[in-house]
Amino acid sequence: MKTGGKMKTARGAMKMNKLGIRLGAIVFAAAMVFTLNGQAPVQGSAPQGPVTFDRLLKASAEPGNWLMYSNSYNSWRYSGLNQINPQTVKDLHVKWIFQGRHVEKFETTPLVVNGIMYLTRPENAIYALDAATGRQLWSYEYRNPTRTYNCCGKVNRGLAMLGNTLFMNTLDMHVVAVDARSGHELWKTEMGDYTAAGGYAAPGAPLIVKDKLIVGMAGGEHGVNGFLDAYDTKTGARLWRFNTIPQPGEANFGTWAGDSWKTGGVTTWNNGSYDPETNTLFWGTSNPWPDYNDDTRLGDNLYACSVLALDPDTGKLKWFFQFTPHDLHDWDSTQIPILLDTEFQGQMRKTLAWANRNGFYYLLDRTNGKFLTAKAFVKQTWAKGFDDNGRPELIPGNEPTPEGNDHTWPGVDGGANWMSHSYSPLTKWLYVFAREEHRVFSKNAVPHPTTDEPDRPLAPGALPNAGAYDPALGGAKTAQVGAPEESWGKVIAIDPATGNLKWEHRVLTPPWGGVMATGGNLVFGGTLEGMIFALNATTGDRLWTFSANGPVFASPISYLANGKQMVSIPAGDLIVTFGLD
Amino acid sequence: MWLRISLGILIPAAFLCAQGVQNPALTGEAVRGKVVAETNPFNTEADLQQGSALFQLHCSYCHGSHGEGGRGADLTAGVYNQGGKDPDLFKTIRTGIPGTEMPAVRVSDDEVWKLVGWVKKLGSAGLSEKAPGNAAAGQAIYAKNGCAGCHRIGTDGSDLGPDLTDIGRRRGLAFLTESIVKPDAFVPNRFRALQLEMKSGPNVSGIRLNEDDLSVQVRDVAGNPRSYLKENIKEIHREKPSLMPSYETRLSKTELGDLVAYLNSLKGAQ
Numbered sequence: 001m002k003t004g005g006k007m008k009t010a011r012g013a014m015k016m017n018k019l020g021i022r023l024g025a026i027v028f029a030a031a032m033v034f035t036l037n038g039q040a041p042v043q044g045s046a047p048q049g050p051v052t053f054d055r056l057l058k059a060s061a062e063p064g065n066w067l068m069y070s071n072s073y074n075s076w077r078y079s080g081l082n083q084i085n086p087q088t089v090k091d092l093h094v095k096w097i098f099q100g101r102h103v104e105k106f107e108t109t110p111l112v113v114n115g116i117m118y119l120t121r122p123e124n125a126i127y128a129l130d131a132a133t134g135r136q137l138w139s140y141e142y143r144n145p146t147r148t149y150n151c152c153g154k155v156n157r158g159l160a161m162l163g164n165t166l167f168m169n170t171l172d173m174h175v176v177a178v179d180a181r182s183g184h185e186l187w188k189t190e191m192g193d194y195t196a197a198g199g200y201a202a203p204g205a206p207l208i209v210k211d212k213l214i215v216g217m218a219g220g221e222h223g224v225n226g227f228l229d230a231y232d233t234k235t236g237a238r239l240w241r242f243n244t245i246p247q248p249g250e251a252n253f254g255t256w257a258g259d260s261w262k263t264g265g266v267t268t269w270n271n272g273s274y275d276p277e278t279n280t281l282f283w284g285t286s287n288p289w290p291d292y293n294d295d296t297r298l299g300d301n302l303y304a305c306s307v308l309a310l311d312p313d314t315g316k317l318k319w320f321f322q323f324t325p326h327d328l329h330d331w332d333s334t335q336i337p338i339l340l341d342t343e344f345q346g347q348m349r350k351t352l353a354w355a356n357r358n359g360f361y362y363l364l365d366r367t368n369g370k371f372l373t374a375k376a377f378v379k380q381t382w383a384k385g386f387d388d389n390g391r392p393e394l395i396p397g398n399e400p401t402p403e404g405n406d407h408t409w410p411g412v413d414g415g416a417n418w419m420s421h422s423y424s425p426l427t428k429w430l431y432v433f434a435r436e437e438h439r440v441f442s443k444n445a446v447p448h449p450t451t452d453e454p455d456r457p458l459a460p461g462a463l464p465n466a467g468a469y470d471p472a473l474g475g476a477k478t479a480q481v482g483a484p485e486e487s488w489g490k491v492i493a494i495d496p497a498t499g500n501l502k503w504e505h506r507v508l509t510p511p512w513g514g515v516m517a518t519g520g521n522l523v524f525g526g527t528l529e530g531m532i533f534a535l536n537a538t539t540g541d542r543l544w545t546f547s548a549n550g551p552v553f554a555s556p557i558s559y560l561a562n563g564k565q566m567v568s569i570p571a572g573d574l575i576v577t578f579g580l581d
Numbered sequence: 582m583w584l585r586i587s588l589g590i591l592i593p594a595a596f597l598c599a600q601g602v603q604n605p606a607l608t609g610e611a612v613r614g615k616v617v618a619e620t621n622p623f624n625t626e627a628d629l630q631q632g633s634a635l636f637q638l639h640c641s642y643c644h645g646s647h648g649e650g651g652r653g654a655d656l657t658a659g660v661y662n663q664g665g666k667d668p669d670l671f672k673t674i675r676t677g678i679p680g681t682e683m684p685a686v687r688v689s690d691d692e693v694w695k696l697v698g699w700v701k702k703l704g705s706a707g708l709s710e711k712a713p714g715n716a717a718a719g720q721a722i723y724a725k726n727g728c729a730g731c732h733r734i735g736t737d738g739s740d741l742g743p744d745l746t747d748i749g750r751r752r753g754l755a756f757l758t759e760s761i762v763k764p765d766a767f768v769p770n771r772f773r774a775l776q777l778e779m780k781s782g783p784n785v786s787g788i789r790l791n792e793d794d795l796s797v798q799v800r801d802v803a804g805n806p807r808s809y810l811k812e813n814i815k816e817i818h819r820e821k822p823s824l825m826p827s828y829e830t831r832l833s834k835t836e837l838g839d840l841v842a843y844l845n846s847l848k849g850a851q
Contacts, residue, residue, distance in 0.1 A: 103680055442638060507794050529793035545795055 050163040051113055053210055057276055063519070064560030066112040069158050069205040071557070074339040075273040076423040077516050079558035083565035083580060085520030089534050089544040092578045095566060096134030098127070100573035105553040109158040109205065109420075110568060110575065111166075112559035117568070118180065119575065120156040123148075124170045126178055132561035134577060138183035144171045149199020151221045155553075157271070157418075158205035160213060162233050167213050169202035175215055175231055189236035191217060191229055197263060198222025204269050209281055209312040212239055216268030220286035220332065223263035228283055228308070230315060240315030244268060244285050244303050251317070252302045256288075260297035265289030266304045270334040270418045274312065275350075278367060281312040282337035282352065291330045292400040292443050300325040305333045307352065309369060319369035324358050325391060328399055329382075329441060330412050331358040337366075338423050338430065344372055344497050353496045355421055355432040357414030358382070361499040362390070375499025377492060378415035378436050381408050400441035411439035411487075413510065420514030420555035422523065427537050429493040429502055431523050435510035437487030491515060491525060491535060503540035507531075513569070514555025520565075526552030530571045532578075548576055617668040621701075623694040631692075632699030639686050640696070647756075648703035649769040653683065657751040659704030670697045706753040712842035714835070719843025722836050731825065734847060739804050741788060741824060742772060747849025757841045761832070764825035775799055776818040777809060785809070788824060 051067055059067045063080035070077045084092055100106055104122035111118045117131040124142035129135060148154065148171040160167045165186060166178045173194035177186040194200045200219040207214045212230040220226070226244035231237065244266040246253040256264055265288055272283035288297055288304035305324035310317055323333045338353040344363065352366040359380035363372040371390025383392035398408045415434050422431045489511040493502040507527050515525040522543070523535040530548040535541060550572015558567045561579070568577040623632075637646065643653030650656065659665070663673040674693050677685040686693065723729070731741040738745075748757070759766050768774070770789075775797065777785040787799035790806060797817065798808045802824070811817075832840065 103682075508792060527794060531793050531795060533794075547793070547795065 049114070051161045053162065053208065056162070056208055063558075064112075065114065066110065066557045066559050068111070068160060068207065069109050069271045070273070070336055070420060073274040073276065074423075075271070075336045075420075076338060076425075077420045077514065077555060078422055078424055078518070079516060080519040081558050081560065081565040082519035082521075084518065084522065084534075084558075084567065086522065086536055086543055088580055089520070089522060091580050092534070092544055092546075092567070093580075094546070094576060095132075095561075095579040096577050098129060098134050098575040098577075100570075100575070102573050104154045105551075106570035106573055106575070107153075107155045107157045107203075107553045108570060108575075109555055110557055111159050111161055112557065113161060113180070115561060116180075117559075118159055118161065118166055120158055120168060122156060123154040124156055124168060124176075126159065126166060126168060126183065128180070128183060131559060131566065131577075132564075134575075140178050140183035140185065142168070142170050142174075142176055142185075145194075148172055148201055149194060149219065149222060150201040150203055151218065155203050156205075157203060157554075160206040160208045162208045162211070162213075165233065167206050167208075167233070169204060169206055169215055169217075171201045171203060173200050173202050173217065175202070175206065175213065175236065177233070177236060187236040189231060189238065191215065191238075197224045200224050202269075205271050207272050207274065207281075208233065209274050212312060214272060214281060214283070214312065216270065216272070216283065218267050218269035218286075220265035220267040220269070220289055221291060221330075222265075223289050224265055224267065225262060226264075226266035226268060226285065228268045228310070228315070230312065242308070242310055242315045242317065244308070246302060255300040255302040257298040258296060260301075263289060264297060264301060264304065265291075266301075268334070269332075271336050273337040273339055275339055275366060278350075279312065280318060280366070281308075281310045282339070282366070283308050283310065284332070284334040284337065286332040286334050287327050287330045292328060292441060294326065294328055298326075301327070305331060305358075307333060307337055307354065307364070307369075309366070321362075321364055321369045321371065321390065323354070323356050323360075323362065323390075327358075329358070329408065331356070331410075331414055332417075333357065334418055335416055336420055338421060339366060340423060340430075340496055342428070342496050351496070353423070353430050353494075355416045355430070355434070355494065357410070357416055358392075359410040359415035360392075361430075361432075361494055363496060363499070364390075373497075373499060376415075377432060377494060377499070377501065378434050379409040379438075380415070398441075400443035402443055404440040404442040406438070406440045408441055409438040410435065411437045412441065413437070413439075417512070419512060420516070422515045422517040423496070424517035424521075424523075424537055426519065426521055427493070427502075427517075428496070429537070430496050431491060431493055431515045431517050431537070433489065433491050433511045433513060433515045433525050435487075435489055437510045489527065491523060491540065493537070493540060505535055505540040505542065511552070513552035516556040516558065516567075518558055524556040524558075524567055524569065526554075526556070526569050526571055528552065532569055532571060532576065546576070546578065548572065548574065550574060617671050618694075619666075619668060621667045621671075621694050621697050623691055624698060628695045629698050629702060632695035632697070632702075635688060635692055635696050636699045636703075639688060640700075643682070645769065647767060647769075648700070651770055656700055656703045657706075659747070659750060661704075665701075665704075667697055667701075670700055674700070703751075705750055706756065707749045707751060707845055708848075710754050710845065712754055712838070712845035714838035714840070714842030716839070716842040716846040718836075719839035719841065719846075722832065722840045723843055726828070726831070741800060741802065741804060743769065745844060745847055747847060749845040749847040750849055752844075754841055754845060757844050758837065761837060761840060762827055762829035764823040764827060765821060768822040772824075773819070773822050774824040776821075777814050778816040778818060779809075780813055780815045786824065 059072045100121050102122045108120045112131050117129045126140040128137040150171050164180045166180045168176050173191045176188045199222045202217045204216045213233050215229045228242045230239045245261050245264045267286040285306050288301040303320050305327045306320050306322040309319045324331050340351050340353050350366050352364040354362045359378045360374045361377045362374045382398040384395050385393045489507040491505040509528045513526045517523050521537045523537045526532045528551045530550045532546040534544040548571035552571050554570040556569040566577050566579045644656050645651050648656035674686050674696050677683050729738040732738050733744045734746050773789045775789050787801040791798040796810050800806050
C-alpha cells in the first residue's frame with residue numbers, strides 16, 4: 001500500500017478552497033440571473049437543503065428521495081411510496097430513458113435528492129439529471145488508467161451523499177468528492193496502490209456514517225490484502241482502516257497457514273449497513289484467495305466470507321460471524337446486511353437477515369453475532385446442517401478437483417450474489433432474486449510462474465494469478481453445466497424468522513439484478529433478458545412487465561418527481577424510468 | 582530453428598519475470614512490440630490437448646464447448662476479425678479486444694499459445710482429415726434424404742439446421758459421423774429444438790431463436806421466424822434438443838461413410 005494520501009488530500013483541499021470561492025461566485029451569479037428572470041432552468045432542480053446525517057438516519061421518512069445505496073441504513077431497499085400499486089401498476093409506462101452509451105455493464109443504484117438524480121455510469125462518470133425528465137444537468141468523468149484490475153468488468157455501483165457533496169470510489173483505488181451542484185471535484189484521496197499484488201479496485205458504492213465515508217475495495221481474485229476504510233468527508237483524510245485479514249499482533253491472527261494471510265484476499269466490495277441504536281456498522285467480506293486451491297491457506301481464513309460488526313467511530317471490531325469457514329467456492333459474503341427487529345421463537349430480537357451466496361439464508365442476533373437459524377433457499381449439496389454456533393457441517397466431496405467437480409450446488413455465482421435483497425414492513429417478508437445453477441469447480445495446479453496480467457510484469461514479490469476470476473467465464477476455472485434450461489432464477493419471499501419460503505416466482509435464467517419492495521405492495525426487478533417486472537408482494541403474481549431487451553445488472557429504486565412516483569432501473573446501457581400519468 | 586531459440590529464451594525469461602525482472606517478451610510490450618513468435622511454438626499433439634482443456638476452462642462459457650459461439654464469436658467459422666495468423670490470435674487472447682466483452686485471458690504465455698493451437702483447430706478441424714468414403718455417392722444420399730430441407734450448402738437449402746457450406750473444414754470426421762447418427766449429442770444453442778403445445782390451435786415445432794419470460798421466438802419447420810406469447814402456450818417441450826432424426830438405422834454403414842465423405846469435401850470458398 002502506498003501512503004501519503006493525507007498530503008495529496010491537503011493539497012487538493014487548498015486548491016479546492018480557491019476553486020470553491022470561484023465556483024461560489026459563479027453559482028451566485030447564475031442564481032441571480034435565474035431569480036431576475038423569475039425561472040429556473042429545470043423545474044424542481046434547486047436543492048432544498050443539504051443531505052445531513054440526520055436526514056440519512058430518517059431516510060425512510062422522506063420516500064420521495066433515495067438518499068443512499070439501499071435507501072435506508074437498515075438496507076431494506078424498500079420504498080414507502082404507494083401510488084404504484086396492484087390497482088394502478090397496469091398503467092405504468094416509460095417516462096424517460098437515460099442513454100449510457102457505454103459497453104460496460106450498468107450496475108449503478110442512482111441517488112435522488114430534491115428532484116435531481118445522481119448516477120454513476122461506467123467506468124467512473126457521474127451524471128446529474130432532472131429526475132422528472134432525465135435531462136442532464138451536469139456530468140463529471142474520472143479518468144482511470146487504461147489498465148485497471150477489476151475482476152468482473154469496469155463497473156461502478158453508485159454514490160454516497162452528505163451535505164452537497166457526492167462521493168464515489170474509483171477503479172484505480174481512489175475516493176473522489178464532487179460538488180453535487182456543479183460536478184466539480186472537491187478532493188481526491190488514494191486508498192492504496194491499485195497495482196499492488198494482483199491488483200486492487202473499488203467498484204462499490206460508499207456509505208456515509210456520521211461525518212465519515214465508509215469505503216470498501218475489491219481484488220479477492222488477485223491475492224490482495226483486504227480492508228475497509230473510513231475517510232473524513234470534508235478533507236478525504238483516512239480516519240481508520242480495518243484489516244479484514246488479521247495482521248500479526250491483531251486478534252484472530254493465525255487462521256491462515258504460513259504466509260498465506262499476506263495475499264488472502266478478503267475484500268469488501270459491496271455496500272454495508274448501519275444500526276444507529278447500537279452504533280454498529282455491518283459489512284460483508286469476500287472469499288479467501290486462491291479461490292479454489294487451498295493448498296497454501298489451510299485454516300478457517302478469518303475474516304473471509306464473514307459479516308463484520310464494527311464501531312464506525314474507531315473501526316474496532318465488535319464481533320464477526322463467518323458464514324463459510326475455509327471457503328473453496330468463491331462464495332463471498334458481500335451481500336448487503338439487512339437489519340430487522342423480528343420475533344424469533346416467541347421473542348423480539350434485533351437481527352441481521354442474510355441470504356448468502358453459499359445458498360443458505362441466515363438469521364443472526366445483530367447485537368452479538370449469535371447464530372439463530374439457517375435454511376437453504378436454493379438447491380445446495382455441500383452442508384448437512386449447522387452446529388449451535390452456525391458452523392456448517394460439511395458434506396464430503398464438494399471440493400474443487402483438478403479434473404473439475406460438476407456436482408456441487410450452488411455454482412460459483414451462488415444462490416445470491418451482490419444484487420440487493422429487499423424487506424417489506426407491510427408483508428414482513430424478505431425478497432431475494434435467487435439463482436439456481438451449478439458449475440464446474442476446478443482446482444488448478446500449483447500456480448505457474450509465468451501466469452501474469454497481460455499488460456505488465458509481475459510486481460516484485462507478487463504472486464501469480466492462480467484462481468483468478470475470468471469475467472468471460474463467469475467464474476474462475478468453471479464452466480457452464482447442462483442445457484440452458486437446467487439453470488434458472490426465482491424471486492422468493494422468505495419469512496425472516498424461519499427461513500421458510502412464502503412464495504416463489506420463477507424466471508428463465510439466473511439473475512444479476514436485485515429487487516425492491518414498495519409501499520404499494522409490489523416487488524420490482526429485472527431479468528437478464530431485460531424484462532422489467534412488478535410482482536404482487538403478497539402472492540408473487542406478476543402484475544406488470546416491460547421488455548427493455550437489455551440485461552439488468554442492477555437493483556431498482558423509486559422516488560417522487562413533481563409529486564409522482566417513479567421507478568428507475570438500469571437495463572442494458574440504459575436507465576429506464578417508469579411512472580403513471 | 583528460430584522457434585527453438587525463441588522458446589529457449591521465453592521460458593527462462595518467464596522465471597525472471599516472476600522475480601520482478603521485466604521482460605518485454607512476457608508483457609504487453611511483447612504484443613505491442615511484435616516480439617511474439619511468428620508461428621506457434623507449442624504445436625505438439627499434447628500441446629493441442631492441453632489447449633483443448635484450457636479452452637473448456639477459459640473460453641467455452643462464451644464461445645461454446647465446441648467453439649460454436651454464443652455470447653462470443655463462432656470459432657468454427659475459421660474467420661477471425663482480429664486476424665487469423667498465429668501472432669494475431671496470440672494477441673487477441675493475450676490482451677482481449679478493447680471495447681468488447683472479450684477479455685484478456687489470464688493464463689501464462691505458453692498456455693496462450695496452446696489456446697491459439699486449439700482455436701485454429703476449431704476453425705479447421707476437417708482440413709487435416711480425408712474421409713475414406715465416396716463423396717459423389719454421398720452427395721446423392723444427401724439429396725435423396727432431403728437434407729436440404731433443413732441445411733444449407735451455398736445458396737441451396739434451408740436454415741433450420743447448421744449451414745454446411747464449409748462443414749468439411751470446420752468439423753472432423755468423428756464429429757460429422759456423430760452428428761448424423763446421434764444428432765442430440767451436441768446441439769448448438771441457436772439450433773435447439775422446441776415443441777410448443779399451444780392452448781388453442783395447432784402445435785408448433787421449430788428451433789429456438791430467442792426467449793424471455795414473456796415470449797419465445799422460433800423458426801418453425803417451414804423455415805418461418807415466428808414469435809409466440811407464453812400466455813398462449815400450454816407447455817414448451819424441450820426434451821429432444823435436435824429436430825434432426827437419427828440416421829443410424831436409416832443408412833447403411835457404406836452410405837454413412839459416403840455421406841460423411843461428401844460433407845468432408847465441403848470446404849467452402851476458402
